[in-house]
Amino acid sequence: MTLLSVRGIVKTFPGVRALDGVDFDVEPGEVHCLLGQNGAGKSTLIKTLAGAHRPDEGEITWQGEPVTLPSPVAALKIGIATMYQELDLVPGLSVADNIFLGRERATFGFTRISESRHKAAELMARLGHPEISPSTEVGKLSAAGQQLVSMARALAYDAKLLVMDEPTAALAGEEVDNLFRIVGELTAEGVAIVYISHRLEELRRIGHRVTVLKDGRTVSTGLDAKETPTSDLVALMAGRKVETVFGPRHQEHVDPDTEVLKVENLTTVGEFENVTFTVHAGEVVGIAGLVGSGRSELLETIFGARKQDTGSVSVDGNVIRGGSVSAAVKAGIGLAPEERKSQGLLLDLSVAHNVTLASLSKYATFGFSDRSREAEDAGESLRRLDLRPADPQRIIRTLSGGNQQKAVLARWLVRGCRVLLLDEPTRGVDVGARAELYRLIAELAATGVAIVLVSSEIPEVLGLSDRVLVLREGRVLAEKPSAELTEADVLDVILEGSAA
Numbered sequence: 450m451t452l453l454s455v456r457g458i459v460k461t462f463p464g465v466r467a468l469d470g471v472d473f474d475v476e477p478g479e480v481h482c483l484l485g486q487n488g489a490g491k492s493t494l495i496k497t498l499a500g501a502h503r504p505d506e507g508e509i510t511w512q513g514e515p516v517t518l519p520s521p522v523a524a525l526k527i528g529i530a531t532m533y534q535e536l537d538l539v540p541g542l543s544v545a546d547n548i549f550l551g552r553e554r555a556t557f558g559f560t561r562i563s564e565s566r567h568k569a570a571e572l573m574a575r576l577g578h579p580e581i582s583p584s585t586e587v588g589k590l591s592a593a594g595q596q597l598v599s600m601a602r603a604l605a606y607d608a609k610l611l612v613m614d615e616p617t618a619a620l621a622g623e624e625v626d627n628l629f630r631i632v633g634e635l636t637a638e639g640v641a642i643v644y645i646s647h648r649l650e651e652l653r654r655i656g657h658r659v660t661v662l663k664d665g666r667t668v669s670t671g672l673d674a675k676e677t678p679t680s681d682l683v684a685l686m687a688g689r690k691v692e693t694v695f696g697p698r699h700q701e702h703v704d705p706d707t708e709v710l711k712v713e714n715l716t717t718v719g720e721f722e723n724v725t726f727t728v729h730a731g732e733v734v735g736i737a738g739l740v741g742s743g744r745s746e747l748l749e750t751i752f753g754a755r756k757q758d759t760g761s762v763s764v765d766g767n768v769i770r771g772g773s774v775s776a777a778v779k780a781g782i783g784l785a786p787e788e789r790k791s792q793g794l795l796l797d798l799s800v801a802h803n804v805t806l807a808s809l810s811k812y813a814t815f816g817f818s819d820r821s822r823e824a825e826d827a828g829e830s831l832r833r834l835d836l837r838p839a840d841p842q843r844i845i846r847t848l849s850g851g852n853q854q855k856a857v858l859a860r861w862l863v864r865g866c867r868v869l870l871l872d873e874p875t876r877g878v879d880v881g882a883r884a885e886l887y888r889l890i891a892e893l894a895a896t897g898v899a900i901v902l903v904s905s906e907i908p909e910v911l912g913l914s915d916r917v918l919v920l921r922e923g924r925v926l927a928e929k930p931s932a933e934l935t936e937a938d939v940l941d942v943i944l945e946g947s948a949a
Contacts, residue, residue: 458507467493469665480642485662499531500524528609540588545569572601593624612643661685695912702731709899715760720746721923728899735914743923752784753777781867801827801841830859
């Protein structure tokens with residue numbers, strides 16, 4: 450029997466038809482992959498399955514019977530559990546408390562703490578991580594550890610269907626392998642997985658069938674995850690053929706005589722040490738390395754969000770005061786952080802307010818803000834980035850992840866920065882939007898902006914950069930022109946720890 454069947458699902462928000470007729474089926478024990486560009490309706494669909502949204506039209510059938518899912522509790526009761534990309538955990542509570550939050554084991558009003566911790570320990574052992582103590586505060590765990598807690602909570606509900614939204618986005622190689630091992634064990638037990646990812650290679654490893662969404666509609670469903678050519682999947686998502694996403698790098702745009710950014714012997718104890726490099730006008734310098742190698746911490750220190758222990762950062766020959774974001778922004782440095790929701794955006798404000806956040810003085814006259822000029826400048830940047838919908842007054846929380854990322858970049862377009870630091874700029878961004886971001890990065894470099902790019906995807910680093918630094922455990926082990934490196938070269942340095 451088909452476990453889940455979705456037919457003709459429609460969901461409309463004010464001014465937006467997020468779902469416009471979605472159809473797909475999920476069988477017991479399969480990994481059904483859901484693909485689509487940012488804004489295609491994936492997030493709205495999974496929230497509908499999770500009971501967070503009620504569809505305006507259409508039917509959801511569960512094990513052959515029509516069902517309504519008026520709340521997340523209703524979805525969990527029938528066996529649908531959801532792991533969101535932005536994990537919905539409570540950092541200040543323990544692992545056990547998070548797993549059983551809302552359905553604590555109690556007798557006469559008293560929580561049976563030992564029983565909850567024992568069950569939590571069993572779940573963590575089942576997931577291959579018995580070392581994670583049930584009493585550990587979740588906020589002290591790594592991103593991978595928190596991901597495991599979220600999965601343990603789903604398993605605690607004896608879920609028959611587990612929806613996983615970009616589960617590998619914050620995981621390193623071994624952690625991804627462990628996740629896929631768990632997925633294999635779950636499907637062998639008959640649990641179905643709806644798997645959402647922009648990394649097409651993951652579909653080949655664990656997927657069975659694929660459904661592709663575009664503009665809120667199902668454009669194809671039931672495709673073989675291992676046999677369907679990547680070019681066909683990309684064409685379905687984009688509605689057109691998408692050629693190679695990396696445009697050619699034009700070295701003539703790099704001005705070797707104009708040193709814009711200089712990082713000299715920069716050290717933050719416990720994160721990275723003695724990092725030295727320069728970036729010239731029009732140059733893109735990529736930083737490759739594993740999660741935990743100090744890449745993000747390095748960018749945050751350059752931006753002044755962390756204070757270095759030793760070393761200096763200079764822009765156009767002027768040393769910037771360490772540990773001061775305002776000094777860095779004033780000097781012309783912009784940062785698009787890895788965690789855009791928690792570090793880069795004010796989610797309950799409009800797109801226009803978020804885009805002009807770093808340039809407020811530009812719009813102030815006698816203490817009053819020129820809102821119309823703000824909206825005009827924001828709108829111009831949004832149109833340049835092809836943000837959809839290009840409405841400066843829209844609350845930014847309602848945008849898809851990829852469009853939120855574009856809004857962060859638009860902020861620095863309005864500011865007109867000299868140095869742009871990009872930390873995982875395409876994390877959670879679909880193929881079509883990636884091509885647009887790559888084009889924008891090349892355009893910014895062509896105007897003389899010095900760009901430092903961090904990415905976990907080595908082909909992305911090599912494809913976008915003029916020069917590459919390889920970081921391992923906080924040390925620069927290699928620095929070469931990207932044309933002289935292959936993906937295998939970079940991996941050798943990262944994994945072997947020997948300088949190239």
